[in-house]
Amino acid sequence: MENYIFQTEWGWLIAIYLFLGGMGGSMVVIGYLHHVRSKENHLAAWGSLIGVVLVALGTLFLIGDLTKPERFYLVFLSPNLNLGSWIVRGSTILTLFMIFGALYAAPQIKYFSWLPWSKNEKAIRILGFIAAFFGFLTVMYTGILISMAKGVAFWQSPALPMLFIASGLSTGVAGMLFVNIIQGMRATGGRRELHFHWCHQLSEWDAIFIFVEIIVTFLYLYIINAASPEAAISVKEILWGSLSVPFVVGVLLLGLAIPLLLEYLHITKGKTAAEIVHDKGLAKPCILPIIAATLVIIGGITLRYVILAAGIKTLIPVP
Amino acid sequence: MVKYAMVIDLRSCIGCGACIAACDMENDTPWEEGERRTHVPRFTFGEYPNVTVVFVPRLCMHCENAPCVTVCPTGASYKTEEGVVLVNYDLCIGCKYCVVACPYDARYVDHRKRAVDKCTFCYHRLKEGRLPACVETCVGHARIFGDLDDPESEVSKIVRTSATKPLRPDLGTKPKVLYIPKVKVE
Numbered sequence: 209m210e211n212y213i214f215q216t217e218w219g220w221l222i223a224i225y226l227f228l229g230g231m232g233g234s235m236v237v238i239g240y241l242h243h244v245r246s247k248e249n250h251l252a253a254w255g256s257l258i259g260v261v262l263v264a265l266g267t268l269f270l271i272g273d274l275t276k277p278e279r280f281y282l283v284f285l286s287p288n289l290n291l292g293s294w295i296v297r298g299s300t301i302l303t304l305f306m307i308f309g310a311l312y313a314a315p316q317i318k319y320f321s322w323l324p325w326s327k328n329e330k331a332i333r334i335l336g337f338i339a340a341f342f343g344f345l346t347v348m349y350t351g352i353l354i355s356m357a358k359g360v361a362f363w364q365s366p367a368l369p370m371l372f373i374a375s376g377l378s379t380g381v382a383g384m385l386f387v388n389i390i391q392g393m394r395a396t397g398g399r400r401e402l403h404f405h406w407c408h409q410l411s412e413w414d415a416i417f418i419f420v421e422i423i424v425t426f427l428y429l430y431i432i433n434a435a436s437p438e439a440a441i442s443v444k445e446i447l448w449g450s451l452s453v454p455f456v457v458g459v460l461l462l463g464l465a466i467p468l469l470l471e472y473l474h475i476t477k478g479k480t481a482a483e484i485v486h487d488k489g490l491a492k493p494c495i496l497p498i499i500a501a502t503l504v505i506i507g508g509i510t511l512r513y514v515i516l517a518a519g520i521k522t523l524i525p526v527p
Numbered sequence: 528m529v530k531y532a533m534v535i536d537l538r539s540c541i542g543c544g545a546c547i548a549a550c551d552m553e554n555d556t557p558w559e560e561g562e563r564r565t566h567v568p569r570f571t572f573g574e575y576p577n578v579t580v581v582f583v584p585r586l587c588m589h590c591e592n593a594p595c596v597t598v599c600p601t602g603a604s605y606k607t608e609e610g611v612v613l614v615n616y617d618l619c620i621g622c623k624y625c626v627v628a629c630p631y632d633a634r635y636v637d638h639r640k641r642a643v644d645k646c647t648f649c650y651h652r653l654k655e656g657r658l659p660a661c662v663e664t665c666v667g668h669a670r671i672f673g674d675l676d677d678p679e680s681e682v683s684k685i686v687r688t689s690a691t692k693p694l695r696p697d698l699g700t701k702p703k704v705l706y707i708p709k710v711k712v713e
Contacts, residue, residue: 290599358698360627526581527706
């Protein structure tokens with residue numbers, strides 16, 4: 209057999225971009241769901257705003273990876289634009305996401321309360337729905353983008369976008385947990401207990417997404433391993449080969465197993481809202497979810513990097 | 528219509544690398560950086576004294592279903608009427624999607640052009656009625672170039688009479704570079 213080679217064209221910059229797209233898009237999805245459920249928009253607004261900022265930051269990484277960053281506008285304005293390319297589709301999704309995300313989040317924040325629709329709850333809800341829709345498309349697109357690259361068999365699986373959705377939502381919840389805790393630390397009395405309650409709720413959501421992500425990870429690796437010899441090499445490399453430390457330790461252990469355990473401990477053994485009345489701040493009673501969220505984010509970045517780095521190029525047998 | 532194709536006769540390739548040098552001089556590729564449009568990897572089968580060495584010249588396959596053209600956002604990668612896959616360097620932004628999409632590892636980033644580059648079948652020479660530089664220089668006549676739509680061309684005759692094979696036909700890319708295999712020791 210011919211010696212196999214790893215793709216090196218897409219590295220850290222693209223991994224960070226895929227991660228930020230997944231986390232930022234999900235923060236608006238989670239923020240909107242929280243908004244609808246709690247009938248409260250303070251957390252949703254700041255979370256969505258940070259989500260939009262993260263995606264905007266991600267696009268800078270994407271542009272920075274181009275060999276001609278100064279011509280990035282050609283993905284919209286090229287005279288021969290290829291509407292079938294997932295870079296064109298993705299750039300459009302990202303742009304619409306950032307526009308609607310900003311329109312949804314901004315009027316709920318006091319500095320932008322002068323915006324005409326800031327008092328119209330119905331208009332904000334509709335904008336939120338559209339923003340969450342494009343947020344979800346953003347998360348999904350990051351997986352579709354790489355699964356459409358025909359030169360790397362390891363990526364050619366419908367399970368990969370599913371994995372990126374599960375991981376994206378889990379990192380999005382982690383981001384919302386941080387926003388929630390920062391807001392809760394500044395709040396007093398009943399508001400503080402409310403934020404503690406949300407911390408509980410977000411921990412539950414995170415546990416569900418992590419659980420789904422573990423199952424999808426297993427299914428993805430198990431099935432792609434049997435799909436082609438190239439993909440089998442990729443699976444071998446991430447489980448036992450050159451990428452086993454970042455994958456097994458970084459993704460499986462730190463990014464999935466430990467956070468799930470911590471969220472579980474917080475949900476079952478953590479304090480109740482009544483018990484935290486005399487505690488100071490919110491960091492101490494929510495310490496387990498805070499550690500879990502940090503680990504989930506580290507795991508999310510590592511997962512994107514490992515998936516990219518494990519891409520083995522097509523094997524070409526001698527005719 | 529014209530449909531350009533190349534047949535590579537693996538029985539005649541001696542691995543001299545003249546095609547690589549000719550390509551570099553003709554197309555001014557920065558090949559010393561590993562950025563080149565054609566290369567000739569060597570494979571060994573069997574054990575001494577029953578050994579077969581096979582050189583497999585590689586270049587862009589100019590696929591009919593070119594995955595690089597499908598993914599290119601700006602239309603910088605495109606296919607001409609004659610079926611030649613080319614890159615418009617002014618439109619290429621260097622996203623490298625085509626490089627990861629190409630199953631044949633035929634593309635690379637040319638750091639001098641700041642764009643993706645690849646074999647063009649020496650399109651500029653074809654327009655002048657000349658052969659690609661690698662074909663013209665090949666000492667063993669291992670690279671045969673011509674028009675598949677012309678039944679009298681040498682490539683058409685070879686494709687009709689010999690068992691030519693594309694690389695990885697299972698991918699559905701329909702390459703227009705075909706190989707005549709060499710008999711290997713068992």
